[in-house]
Amino acid sequence: MKNIKNLLRNLEVLSGSFSDFHTDDVPETPHELFINWLYIAIREDILEPHAMTISTVDHDGYPDARVLILKNIDDNGWYFATSSESRKGQQLAEQSKVALTFYWPTLGKQVRIRGTAVETGSERSSADFLERSEMARAAAMIAKQSNLLLNKEELDNAFDQKIDIIKSNPDLVYPQWKLYCVHANQVEFWQGNTARKHTRLQYRLHNNQWTHELLWP
Numbered sequence: 001m002k003n004i005k006n007l008l009r010n011l012e013v014l015s016g017s018f019s020d021f022h023t024d025d026v027p028e029t030p031h032e033l034f035i036n037w038l039y040i041a042i043r044e045d046i047l048e049p050h051a052m053t054i055s056t057v058d059h060d061g062y063p064d065a066r067v068l069i070l071k072n073i074d075d076n077g078w079y080f081a082t083s084s085e086s087r088k089g090q091q092l093a094e095q096s097k098v099a100l101t102f103y104w105p106t107l108g109k110q111v112r113i114r115g116t117a118v119e120t121g122s123e124r125s126s127a128d129f130l131e132r133s134e135m136a137r138a139a140a141m142i143a144k145q146s147n148l149l150l151n152k153e154e155l156d157n158a159f160d161q162k163i164d165i166i167k168s169n170p171d172l173v174y175p176q177w178k179l180y181c182v183h184a185n186q187v188e189f190w191q192g193n194t195a196r197k198h199t200r201l202q203y204r205l206h207n208n209q210w211t212h213e214l215l216w217p
């Protein structure tokens with residue numbers, strides 16, 4: 001245990017070098033700034049820049065978090081898709097307040113989004129489902145995400161069965177697959193600095209208007 005502590009202590013973090021974050025002339029909305037940062041992450045070959053942590057809250061008020069893929073972003077918000085029958089789907093049905101977190105380590109950039117996840121409706125959810133690969137559609141259609149798995153054979157059999165169904169019905173949609181949009185009310189852009197003088201810019205939505213301010217690091 002002692003060795004692990006030392007090992008962790010000696011690991012590098014925020015070693016840079018990072019670009020400066022000039023906050024004088026930022027876009028009016030966090031959506032625009034996020035897209036600018038996402039383009040940088042893609043251009044700089046960040047591995048899976050569209051992977052984000054989504055935090056939900058369960059029935060007892062415990063936070064729960066897992067990684068999901070960002071499907072889109074537009075003026076309305078940040079989109080993700082999942083089964084409404086999954087653990088997170090059930091949590092969202094009860095409490096739609098969520099947080100999204102992105103971290104792009106080699107850029108020293110973190111983005112934190114807080115808001116409300118809203119279902120986008122069956123047309124868009126179906127379109128998202130049909131854009132998925134056969135295996136990904138089969139995985140969703142098994143409809144047991146977050147249930148107890150008793151043995152791996154069951155998983156293989158379920159996949160085989162669903163793949164057969166998809167092959168003979170390529171337009172089949174799994175109605176519990178939902179595309180959600182996170183309507184944000186607070187977004188923070190964090191640019192790390194090797195000297196620990198990090199820059200934090202926080203956007204807040206007030207009376208339908210976005211304002212922004214700096215925070216102490």
Ligand SMILES: Cc1cc2nc3c(=O)[nH]c(=O)nc-3n(C[C@H](O)[C@H](O)[C@H](O)COP(=O)(O)O)c2cc1C
Nearest residue numbers: 051066067068069081082083086087088089145146
């Ligand atoms: C990189 C990555 C991407 C993922 N993308 C998704 C996704 O888009 N949708 C999804 O339902 N689960 C995705 N998962 C799996 C989730 O992290 C999670 O294990 C699953 O959705 C069950 O979560 P729940 O029990 O909280 O409902 C992804 C996992 C990783 C590591």
